[in-house]
Amino acid sequence: VTMRVNQNTMLLGQKVILVPYTTEHVPRYHEWMKSEELQRLTASEPLTLEQEYAMQHSWREDTDKCTFIVLDAEKWQAHGDSAEENCMVGDVNLFLTDLRDPALGEIEVMIAEPSYRRKGFGTEAVLMMMAYGVTTLGLNKFEAKIGQGNEPSICMFKKLHFEQVAMNNIFEEVILRLLMSEPERQWLLQQTSHVEEKQYRNRSW
Template identity: 30%
Template sequence: MMIEGELVRLRALEPQDAERLHPWTYDPEVGRWMVNEHPLSLAQVRKRCEERPLNTYGKVVLGIEAKADRKLIGVIDLRDAEPELGEATLDVYIGDAEYRGGGYGTEALRLMCRYGFTAMRLHQITLWVVAENEAARHVYRKIGFVEEGRHRESFIDADGERHDMILMSMLKGELK
């Protein structure tokens, strides 16, 4: 499956993507506002990529590829999808610093939300974002997400500091 826009295409991840994914696990900018695992070796990331489960309604994980040079630049997913409720949770990151701030993430979000609302027939897409991550919150608001609530001091950063998490959501028909 490939979903294409002007700047990016969303595609299934391949085992050979491990070489691109691995360095991002150690990039402090990528991991700053994410829940991170313990360090993984390249071999462990390769194995995870090779054993990645099939994309299903419950979890669709796609690579974000820059169309101009066909370079994997990030990952986006819709997870915990529930057909009975028509809801799913979205996660996204741009791992390649060269492509941050150039509209790639914004387009990837629009494409994935459109896919969720049309192909998956979702009614609502939610996400969680650290309150201090204003750049991400700005992009989310720009494409139609609204803030619904705050989970106080529920995120612990790499320095052990606690931060609030903001719940945001978008309903079908609100995508800008």
């Protein structure tokens, strides 16, 4: 399974649309990551624009990551897909990093635009990404690692049935986990029954 699995996939939800991360999205993404707050929340270092393009390219080729850019569905529908960069609100990732357990995905969401936070965009993006993980990537467990101070994010994952399983004091992270039992799977598919999967045609990889 690689990032390539989703390079022609877009997922249409109510508030958000998920599209693959392409070169077209890099400039806006790069602007976001200049924010010290986002660097802190995502535990990442600022990159130059060139490095960000290289990173986008490596993510696309990567075998253990699946990344979607989160777009504002309303804005996107109003403007057609001509200017995705203007509709970007964040990103959502699945990392398939446990070689012993290929059914485990670590999920991460970032709503980078402050005006879009606490409005359900992150929640829908995570639900859509988990459903994609379950139905397309064969995952049945999810894990989220969140900074101890990031209360809104911890609360959001708990509302999505994740349970706190550990605290990593070295990285100052809370680790939450969700096992997809049959009832959980049914719940997840019900929560995302409105989501449409479409062919994504992008001009710029």
